Amino acid sequence: MTSTFNGIEKTERWQNLHRPESRETGVNVGRNERILSGVAGAALIAYGLRRGRLRALLLPLGGSLISRAVGGRCAINRAFGRNTAEGEDRASPVASVGRGEGIRVEQSITINRPPEELFQFWRNLENLPRFMDHLESVTVIDEGRSRWVAKGPAGSRVEWTAEIHNEIEDELIAWRSLSGSEVDNAGSVHFTPAGQGTQVRVLLRYDPPAGALGAAVAKLFGEEPSQQVAEDLRRLKQVMEAGEVATTSFADGRL
Missing domain, CATH: 3.30.530.20 (START domain)
Known part of the structure; x- marks a missing residue:
């Protein structure tokens, strides 16, 4: 049809x-983790915008999680040789x-x-x-x-x-x-x-x-x-x- x-x-x-893991692009975060990172990052930013005292801490942390969700790259994963994107559908x-x-x-x-x-x-x-x-x-x-x-x-x-x-x-x-x-x-x-x-x-x-x-x-x-x-x-x-x-x-x- x-x-x-x-x-x-x-x-x-x-x-x-699906977005297959790509060694050329350095993607090492799987789809599920990227979704969770995006949700957590957005929540931290929204909470930080309402809490002035915590803004300096929560906004950068939320931004880094959103960057992890968007790019699929994680320095911690790379340092420990961890790749949750590997094995996803090709x-x-x-x-x-x-x-x-x-x-x-x-x-x-x-x-x-x-x-x-x-x-x-x-x-x-x-x-x-x-x-x-x-x-x-x-x-x-x-x-x-x-x-x-x-x-x-x-x-x-x-x-x-x-x-x-x-x-x-x-x-x-x-x-x-x-x-x-x-x-x-x-x-x-x-x-x-x-x-x-x-x-x-x-x-x-x-x-x-x-x-x-x-x-x-x-x-x-x-x-x-x-x-x-x-x-x-x-x-x-x-x-x-x-x-x-x-x-x-x-x-x-x-x-």
Whole structure:
């Protein structure tokens, strides 16, 4: 049985939602421990914010647990040669998010530029950090694969390798993460003529290490995913129409 997600036909549920342990990335914390670390970290931060005297102790401790949940790396595990991620399911190279699972984000904006210009700018993936504030870098590996580094909660970094698996020139770019990624994700960007400009529509689905808790933690740190994407698209509009991003904050704006 098939269904349509992001304009692309896929199986009803993609397989390989597991994050296998990766010696190359140094992941040594299993899924269950990462979930528990995320829950405990969020609880400590929430409690610390209400208890002024304990804030200096609880906030760093909570942040370190969230970093452990997001990155799957633990210095204590490494020091003792412990690896709770080892032996988790391994499967095919694709590790994306099934239909109806994870967190879904959709945003759009109209930009006064032709579709072909916007398509070419986005297709050069190393341009993405110019307007995606949460991205530190995108490094192209080959024609279809790239390495992404993003800013995570509490100053942590999240990395994954993605592949472009569907592309229609001047219309569509679709990507998905590969196995070993710290965050399973899939998405697409659509370029549709709209009057004198182009509607740019982004659809994103991702599965944070701590499930739905990851979105709650992101909100706690002022980084709600839907708002991030909306602001990213505003910055893209400024880059394409004015050649630069204004320094004014868009936090209270709307598309």
